[in-house]
Amino acid sequence: MAGRTAGDVLAGYLHHQATDFLRSLRSHGESGPDADSTRESARHLRSAARRIGGALHTFRPLTDEKWADHLRGELAWLSGTLAREHAGTARLDRLLGALQRLTAQTGASAASAASRDTPDPDAAEALLSAGAARAGALLERQITLARTRAHSAALQALGSSRFHAVADAVAVLASEAPLATTADRPAADALLPLAEQAHRRLADAVAALPLARAGQAYHAEARTADSRQDGPWHQVRLLARLSRYAQEVTDPDDTDPRLAEAGRALERHRDAAEAAAAAAAAARTPRIAPATAYALGVLHADQRHEVEAARYVFGRVWLSAPVPEPGPAVRKG
Amino acid sequence: MAGRTAGDVLAGYLHHQATDFLRSLRSHGESGPDADSTRESARHLRSAARRIGGALHTFRPLTDEKWADHLRGELAWLSGTLAREHAGTARLDRLLGALQRLTAQTGASAASAASRDTPDPDAAEALLSAGAARAGALLERQITLARTRAHSAALQALGSSRFHAVADAVAVLASEAPLATTADRPAADALLPLAEQAHRRLADAVAALPLARAGQAYHAEARTADSRQDGPWHQVRLLARLSRYAQEVTDPDDTDPRLAEAGRALERHRDAAEAAAAAAAAARTPRIAPATAYALGVLHADQRHEVEAARYVFGRVWLSAPVPEPGPAVRKG
Numbered sequence A, B: 001m002a003g004r005t006a007g008d009v010l011a012g013y014l015h016h017q018a019t020d021f022l023r024s025l026r027s028h029g030e031s032g033p034d035a036d037s038t039r040e041s042a043r044h045l046r047s048a049a050r051r052i053g054g055a056l057h058t059f060r061p062l063t064d065e066k067w068a069d070h071l072r073g074e075l076a077w078l079s080g081t082l083a084r085e086h087a088g089t090a091r092l093d094r095l096l097g098a099l100q101r102l103t104a105q106t107g108a109s110a111a112s113a114a115s116r117d118t119p120d121p122d123a124a125e126a127l128l129s130a131g132a133a134r135a136g137a138l139l140e141r142q143i144t145l146a147r148t149r150a151h152s153a154a155l156q157a158l159g160s161s162r163f164h165a166v167a168d169a170v171a172v173l174a175s176e177a178p179l180a181t182t183a184d185r186p187a188a189d190a191l192l193p194l195a196e197q198a199h200r201r202l203a204d205a206v207a208a209l210p211l212a213r214a215g216q217a218y219h220a221e222a223r224t225a226d227s228r229q230d231g232p233w234h235q236v237r238l239l240a241r242l243s244r245y246a247q248e249v250t251d252p253d254d255t256d257p258r259l260a261e262a263g264r265a266l267e268r269h270r271d272a273a274e275a276a277a278a279a280a281a282a283a284r285t286p287r288i289a290p291a292t293a294y295a296l297g298v299l300h301a302d303q304r305h306e307v308e309a310a311r312y313v314f315g316r317v318w319l320s321a322p323v324p325e326p327g328p329a330v331r332k333g
Helices: A006-030 A035-058 A065-102 A121-158 A161-173 A187-207 A220-224 A227-250 A257-282 A290-320 B006-030 B035-058 B065-102 B121-158 B161-173 B187-207 B220-224 B227-250 B257-282 B290-320
Strands: none
Touching: A006 A035, A006 A161, A006 A187, A006 A227, A035 A065, A035 A187, A035 A227, A065 A121, A065 A161, A065 A257, A065 A290, A121 A161, A121 A257, A121 A290, A121 B257, A121 B290, A187 A227, A227 A257, A227 A290, A257 A290, A257 B121, A290 B121, A290 B290, B006 B035, B006 B161, B006 B187, B006 B227, B035 B065, B035 B187, B035 B227, B065 B121, B065 B161, B065 B257, B065 B290, B121 B161, B121 B257, B121 B290, B187 B227, B227 B257, B227 B290, B257 B290
């Protein structure tokens, strides 16, 4: 960063991301019927869109704020639309995989019967197996339907004039970034305080989480499968992502791997929480068999258990080393 | 133990337990309609019966083996009969408590909705609440019925001639213990190797458990809620109890607290496993509503989660210090 202005660094980052965005857009258009390729392109599109939006958010005071706010909003719309289709695929895989894991209890359990008039555990397994097959079929129907709708919405979005306007704005970014004169200051002077602000917001949000409890494995309160806490955790996930993206701007050669690790735990948290909600929603389908509802209950609890596990992992990662510190690259003013 | 024979020590222990047994028997008969008092007396009866049986098992070569085997069998019959009634009460408390904990999710969850077309988590909570009330009522009916039957069986047993024979045999123990001439050897020489055998059997059984996995909180395989492992864990519980009782004979002033702690984790394991099976069995009740079955599925998974937690705790206790070692009291030959 030495000798460069904040505007140089920020514009460079935005150019890079905008170029990625446009490249992914082209290959998305060229993928044709290749679903894997289309998915890959969509993933890169979302990744670039989030990074542009993240930088425009964190370093907003250095930009033409009105323009930045508008582009950020449009990119959020685009990412969200593309994400819905992706989420469906991932969620179905997760739920069907969980059902498979939960019913992988074959073989003799004669030795497992405890001694005191305990109902036969084999019977419990048989009930779960019967219900799991139906539950899987039900979830597949419902999630595939939602995914098909999301796919149509995504295609429609990508063909819309609204999207073309976004693509045009990003194309502008690829060659020039609408920045404010405040961006003319030395890079470290202007960028670091704003990145610090992002890291602080993250630290504050994490401090508000009951992490001391999350860090004790299997603590009793965790087993309330408390979805009331999901909102604050969701917020931490978004802030952690902003922190990580801020680091990519200020310290690209020395990003904190713990932020990425924490981010992965938070994404697993989000995925599991959404899967649990999907299982519960499926259980409200009219006229399903009790065995199916039972299996969905087991599945819901399993996914809430994974929410708990993700919180535990995040807590351990975070408490080993909180808010990232600016590395040497940025400090060299 | 210095200067005493094995027979002295063993007979002393058996006298003590037999006296407790007879005292509890008297107060059980005198409790009348006081249910708490009756429960306490039954608890002491089972406790003394288990200890007598345990000592007769571990130190069998020092006893009149034919007599010891017979009494041990009869005491096991008695303990088991009394335990069934106790188990019912504890199991119902456990399950109803779990349902309460699982539905303690009141209040605003508006902030907890994630962003990607996620089904409303509030709806999931509403489904669980509706089903939990019915599930609780169903479990209460079924378990109370089983408990009433167990209560009648216990009363019948305590009035039977079979029981009077057991009480007579225990009364004999209170004044003289049918021991073999091998018991005439010095206490340390004769008792320690037999106690060691018990500790080794326990250590071997524990070594066969997948403890390395149990010790990693939230590991993936644990979430198969694998009841195939329950049998081996049940066996470890019984062996740990025998180890603890053996220590009470050889080292009464210095029993290893970790054995007791491990034992508590194993009992929690057993209680949770049986509760999980009861929830699954209830889910097979004909013509229950899907919401009820759903709640029972969540409850089953919750109890299997507690099985996993108990295994984790046991692993940590055990790996901090395995097989108990004889303390100084016994070594002073």
